[in-house]
Amino acid sequence: MVRTPARALTAPLAAVVLFAAACAGNDSSAPAPAPVFAGGEIQLVDAPASSVGLTGDGRADDTASAATTKPADTAAPVDLAATTGSPASAAPAADAPAPLKWVQLSTNKASIGETVTDVTGFTLYRFASDSAEPPTSKCAGECARSWPPVLIQAGGRVFVDGMKTDDIGAIRRPDGGVQVTIGGWPAYRFAGDTVPGDLNGQGADNAWFAFAPDGKAIESLIATADLKAAKPDRTTTLAARKGEDGPIVVDDDGATIYRFGEDDTDPPASSCTGVCAALWQPVVAENGGKVKLEGIDEDRVWWLRRKDGTRQVTLDGSPLYRNVADKSTDTIIASAAAQGWTPAR
Known part of the structure; x- marks a missing residue:
């Protein structure tokens, strides 16, 4: 060596400092991307969270540029009528994940194909027992402890990086939480994934599969991948x-x-x-x-x-x-x- x-x-x-600024592609003169309101429940932004100065994993929202960005009013709202229950029909579990202030959905080239991840790189999954028409979640209680739903605060921003905003929406869960959907399917993480890019939940119970960017299920098995x-x-x-x-x-x-x-x-x-x-x-x-x-x-x-x-x-x-x-x-x-x-x- x-x-x-x-x-x-x-x-x-x-x-x-000069090189870092160039690599980030930050241009203070360029306008920030405008989010789109989705039925008052989420705002869709066709850009990475970093484009408006947000850092971290969605738990914090301390950038003035992101907080003051005004949404456009041109997108059709997400239909929240088709949910698993009314907001007051159930109370969230004591150990339920706290809803994030913002969420980023990104694409990732994994061993089974192009998957969808959150901003920290963890794979997002869909559940075969759920429904996309109408969007409905049937994972609650112990299921939601193993498969935490992707929850966001009402009115929060969903940054869409490398996907179509038309495929992104939200539903109200029985406990009142707002869950992000992809292609109409509720999105979840797997508690057994410990590092970004893990696919430990792929094919679990023959019901859990990673999302493709268009919301479809990727049914490939990791063992067959090169x-x-x-x-x-x-x-x-x-x-x-x-x-x-x-x-x-x-x-x-x-x-x-x-x-x-x-x-x-x-x-x-x-x-x-x-x-x-x-x-x-x-x-x-x-x-x-x-x-x-x-x-x-x-x-x-x-x-x-x-x-x-x-x-x-x-x-x-x-x-x-x-x-x-x-x-x-x-x-x-x-x-x-x-x-x-x-x-x-």
Whole structure:
């Protein structure tokens, strides 16, 4: 393995800010995308949440631009008449997930095809016992504990990234909660998925299947798929940020960077192969192996040469990765620790 001095990976800090702004594509002169009211229950926005300055996973909504954006009045409202019951017909369970202030629906290239994920990259599923005509959820009680519905606060924004807004809607559940629908089908996460991109719920009970972007069920089995390693996360910058759950290291896009507990640090070596390599992108330095640093001591940064010839950045000897499906910013996926993944700090 070839090692280079840490100083060879660094560049002037001033360039960091300029490059990060260029990569984000933020143009302060460009108008923010206008959301569309959906029956007063949700607002549909045909753009990523980051386009209006939102970060995190939907629990917080602290950006002035997003809070003050006025919705357009041109879209047909979502029909909430066909629900599983009236808003007052049942009380939510004590351990039910809190409705999010905003939701992002994104597409992800997974081993079974193109799936739908939330902003943190977790796969969204549909239930065969539900109905799309009319949209109805039959998953409640213990079912909803294993399969948490995608809930949003009334009037909240649903950011649609890579899908058609016409396919997105909402229903009122028996407990009064507002649940997001895709192609008329209520959307859920699976409690057994621990890291973004997991597909542990696929085919469960022959009733739960991942969403395709048009709302159809993907019925392929993971075992029949040809797993391919994810493309590297090519970044020019590593920056220290204060995330919702503590200090973190992020790439050009603001995505949290992780370490893998099974990797070696002396000398640095990656143990992420097979399924792991399909879900986690190695962080690779651009520009001839140089990476700009913001708020990080250059003595902590090194690199290792991978078999494909690219240089994977290391921090304190640990190879760095980004989750391929995670499209959030400044957010730590705490559940990933169960599989040995911890945020780089």
